[in-house]
Amino acid sequence: MSKKHKRTNKVVKSGQFSSAELTALSPGQKGVTVAKMPLLRDQQFGVSTPCGAEPIFVHSSFRASSTWLWNKLRSTPNTLAYYEIFHESLATMDLKQAATNSYSAWRSKHPCSAPYFxxxxxxxxxTGGIPAYDASMAFSRFVPADGLDGHLSLEETIYVDGLLRNAHANQKIPVLTCTRTLGRVRALRKAYGGTVIFLHRNLFHQWASYSSLALAGNSYFMDTINSIVKSSRHDSFISWLDDWFSSRIASPENEQMFQVFLLLHLYLYAHAFDAADLVVDVTALAADKNARLSIEQALSNLVHSAVDLFDVRTDFEQSVFCVGRIPDFRDTIEQFTKVIVGTCLTDESVTFVCQMKDKALEEWDRHEFFIRGARSAHVTEIAELNIERDNFAAQLSEASASRDALHHSLAELASERDNLAAQLSEASASRDALHHSLAGLASERDNLAAQLSEASASRDALHRSLAELASERDSLAAQLSEASASRDALHHSLAELASERDNLVAQLSEASASRDALHHSLAGLASERDNLVAQLSEALAAQDADCRGGIA
Structure with a gap:
């Protein structure tokens, strides 16, 4: 095995330290990091709790007891523990959905607790959803765009920042757990530091949980395998894995699906292991009390409160895939694993990957040991059942065809019914419109009848007025006739008077002319008089002068 470069910080593994040794670890040592920030007194645990403490990240895969561990950390007084921080439902979640999404809503096998979110x-x-969160963060960004050693997107950073601010505003230690972060463990560590916990269980046991749920009708977890692979093809190993097992079927009965599940997890686990401060093996905790006590102490130191993992347990559900050629099956896994260990950063992670692979296959071997005999004993029965199944399938196919024909006829009848219903609806609407119009016309008729009655009364009154006016007209006509005769007589008298006036005007004209002539003559006489008066005045003046001269 080639020599890997060593980690500079100690990683706490399940059972690596005793309780006393873990208690003695300094606060700055990885695995029990305590932020150097203002402290709040925790009366229950007897220690001080960091205000604005560094976050604790819990990374795991699906069906690996992550909800159980989250609930343990959630129950401590100093933490604010977020469940599945990249769960796709957070994009649209409202208060009602948050209140009803809990362990009791499905066959979860999760511990009793308050609703997850x-x-x-x-x-x-x-309007629903968490600010800055987008559903693409669940699987489309499972592996950062620049790879497992890459960086978070800006949107992811803004979103996680909001979660941390909320925890710090409540003066709690932020605990962020998720089964959709295995591809970005390093990216989250680069962005936020804090304490990284990597949680896992025996991979064959985990597969059996996927398988059991899929057989019961819940294929979500089985489907996540392909969701992760298809959205992470920018990673060369995952792309190779996808292409090599391209004929796989997302079914618990498909051996290639199991191989992809196992190898994908080994690859992701190798990188998560190297980035982790604390590695928790749930399978080991259930089997080894000392391992459990060690992890309890490490977690208690992290959250400044007692964490009790006494109820840890492991179970096995159901695996049904059957391997055709076991040597080929195992060797394919071995060859891919050799490539995976070549990507590991430390000797520890190489050992870890190999152990995870070996323990999974050991459990598969043990499972096959116990069921292989039963499987062989029931081969004939299975064959007969397969024949019966095929017969039932043929009958079902015929019944399905008959059902489809009936459905088609039913659909046609339903279509005819809908058309008739639509026509009836239109006719009803038309009838209602006509009734409405008729009521309007009746109202108009009544108004017109009332107006007609008023008009008839008015007409009768006008006829009476007209008769009175006709009588007045006849009287006036008689008076007019008399007035006309009187007018004619007056016209005759006026003509005579006009003739007399014309004669008088002519006489007046002649008198005026005679008067003017007299005035002219009078003017001449006046002038002559004036001349004579002047001459007389001169003569008198001369006479007076002569007399004054004679006297002198």
Whole structure:
């Protein structure tokens, strides 16, 4: 095995330290990091809790007891523990959905607890969803665009920042858990530091949980395998894995699907292991009390409160895939694993990957050991059942064809019914419109009848007025006739008077002319008189002068 470069910080593994050793670890040591920030006194645990403490990240895969561990950390007084921080439902979640999404809503096998997403409710928008979160963060960004050693997108950073601010505003240690972060463990560590916990269980046991749920009709977890692979093809190993097992079927009965599940997890786990401060093996905790006590102490130191993992357990559900050629099956896994260990950063992670692979296959071998005999004993029975199944399938196919024909006829009848219903609706609407119009016309008729009655009364009154006016007209006509005769007589008298006036005017004209002539003559006489008066005045003046001269 080639020599890997060593980690500079100690990683706490399940069972690596005793309780006393873990208690003695310094606060700055990885695995029990305590932020150097203002402290709040925790009366229950007898220690001080960091205000604005660094976050604790819990990374795991699906069906690996992550909800159980989250609930343990959630129950401590100093933490604000977020469940599945990249869950796709957070994009549209409202208060009602948050209140009803809990362990009891499905066959979860999760511990009893308050609804999963209670801690998010203060952050919900009125229109639903968490600010800055987008559903693409669930699987489309499972592996960062620049790879497993890459960086978070700006949107992811803004979103996680909001979660941390909310926890710090409540003076709690932020605990962020998720089964959709295995491809970005390093990216989150680069962005936020804090303490990184990597949680896992025996991979064959985990597969059996996927398988059991799929057989019961819940294929979500089985489908996540392809969701992760298809959205992470920019990673060369995952792309190779996808192409090599391209004929796989997303079914618990498909051996290639199991191989993809196992190898994908080994690859992601190798990188998560190298980035982790604390690695928690749930399978080991259930089997080894000392391992459990070690992890309890490490977690208690992190959250400054007692964490009790006494109820840890492991179970096995159901695996049904059957391997055709076991040597080929195992060797394919071995060859891919050799490539995976070549991507590991430390000797520890190489050992870890190999152990995870070996333990999974050991459990598969043990499973096959116990069921292989039963499987062989029931081969004939299975064959007969397969024949019966095929017969039932043929009958079902015929019944389905008959059902489809009936459905087609029913659809046609339903279509005819809908057409008739539509026509009836239109006719009813037309009838209602006509009734409405008729009521309007009746109202108009009554108004017109009332107006007609008023008009008839008015007409009768006008006829009476007309008769009175006709009588007045006849009287006036008689008076007019008399007036006309009187007028004619007056015209005759006026003509005579006009003739007399014309004669008088002629006489007046002649008198005026005679008067003017007299005035002219009078003017001449006046002039002559004036001349004579002047001459007389001169003569008198001369006489007076002569007399004054004679006297002198």
């Amino acid at each position: 209670l801690e998010y409710t203060p952050l919900l928008r009125a």
